[in-house]
Amino acid sequence: MRPFPLKNTIVLILIILCIIACNSPAKISGKLEDTEKNDTKIYLIEPGSLKEVAASFFGKVLDSAVINSDGSFEFHNLPESEETVLLELAIKQPGKSPKYLQTGDPSKANYMPVIWQSGVPLKITAKTDEFQKSFSIEQPSEINKALLDLRDMKQKAYQAYLAGKQWQIEDGSQLLEKEHAILQYQKKLINFADSTQYLMPAMLALRWVSPEKDYERVPEFLVSQCNKWKEKQPGHPWVEQLCKVSEPSNLPVLVGDVFPNLRLPMITKDTISLKEQLGDKLTIIDLWASWCAPCRKENRNILAPIWEEYHEKGLQIIGYGLESDESAWRAAVERDGANRWLQASDLQGDDAPFLKKIRVRTIPANFILDDRGIVIAKNVHGRDLIDLVENYIQRKQPRKSQ
Template structure:
């Protein structure tokens, strides 16, 4: 039987204990300010797919920790992945599931995404009543700095464009104003995602753009992100998931696309080829309805004045009514003055074939086309639409740039 000297055995034990001590320091820990409730708990959630990022009730709970009376907590059950992993640290809300995330007002968000890299401890601090807003990491990595920057952008954009705003949307009168504000908010997150060098923060930004996963108004954003990351990180499962969602067959007609040359049934009972009706300089495809208050307002205050001023200079408007009642459609077009330009409808209401072909579900909506039928802009309304048409027509006039 072979034996080892006692000195060597003690040395091996000391080395083992040292390694255990080092491993035990590799964790996520933090201090929560204002944690007076003994039942306060924080959870660690790992999203398993792109759609689970920043989404309530999704992802896998991999650990939990009770917050001590002095506010401290520690997580120990962490992923063993070699590469960076996105985790969500969640402050559990009373009476709610551990996987409940407040995804409305960022100032009230009870979770924060972080990147965990195996072997690199994370030390964090946050306040109970402003968890995400106050969340800080001691000596964050560059990728975690990117997430904190995104958090700041999200907080500021929400406060600037959406916080405390009240719109009269019951009658639809301020629906376009609300949509405009949401778009301005989204643009700040989109700019971050387009410029960052880090995939995972970009995907968090993508999910914050629309927690409901509704990208109908910003489909170009999905396509750009797919193109960017399939080149930089091909094969990443989240990139593959993103590119599947951003297939053209899943999205409305994009800026830069040639608008489909469809045949439309007109209010006069004729049918037209859309391509044959393009304006000499610019065409507006306007999607509206007699029951849509902001559509009616746009007819009277924007489209009629533009038609009167620019139709002879090369402006065409083609209206498509999401209608089922022909008499209501005709009356609305006549009352608004929208019978000046082409009006078409399949009179099939929400089952309208035209909207299905161009993959649009929401009105008011519009597409602005050049003289070749290429989409140069979408969903531009009010003064912005008037300015765009004016600039484009003047730019296209002979002798003008």
């Protein structure tokens, strides 16, 4: 038998190595700055559903890597899918689960979502202590650029509206101010989701709007996203999940809906049909309680002056008290001067049938109805409510003949 030439052996080995390299899956790799501990670990997590995106303790850990002394790391166990996949890279926090995600202050967030496409490597750089804030991708795809843009916008909005704020909410006195700031922050994320052409960045924005999955104050956003994506990407499992959550039975009465014509037990012991009590031009359905400090402040400083100025011009107010103590309710109504407009309560506390029927859990809240009972606005308070009533009623006033 003739020996196989050494030259041919080397060529064969190179060919085999080339074949192996060419068929090796692309990897996610990167380098972290400021890595002080040699045992720092980074995890690769795949959310299994929409509700698991940007949520602690959920998803499947696909791979993990110990950060090398030079800060480098690599993931090799990646999904083999023809579709793009949203993954999350997370720095392990001391004493916490590998799937623990810091979802509060984004400047301290220990995770960052990326879009993975099979066969396309991702190269990451970031700082360990400001992982999400400093996260970058070398030559990112357009969809990953969208994720980075969303991240930047989120950081900026948080700094503008929430960072460093100290609200005195123990007595409820600044609850509405806090809610207003949160809503301004959320609106930036909502605008991104409404404008982006990419599904997964939109779904991440949706989850960042409320990591707690509480959309009671912005249910219209869920509905608009469902309508947008079931047209653009029908059949996608995350779209189906979103649209299930967006079913009317799961949400409060929406802007544009006709408010339900419910019968209410009044403080006068009568029972009224809500529809029969609508104002000629505008009706405020005010959800409040005697124990709710911002509600009481709203009664005295906003609703009472509005009532005096605009009741004779077509404004109606119907208050509903989330009460269980009738005497406390009656005393608050008298003290606030709220006996000038209609007041109702089932006196069943947190089991209030009215709130259950309109699917509201949080007060203060309100619904602004036109003369047909259609909701034209919701949860408008303070000066904004005064301006809304004034502008609406002025527009509805008949013009004087010249």
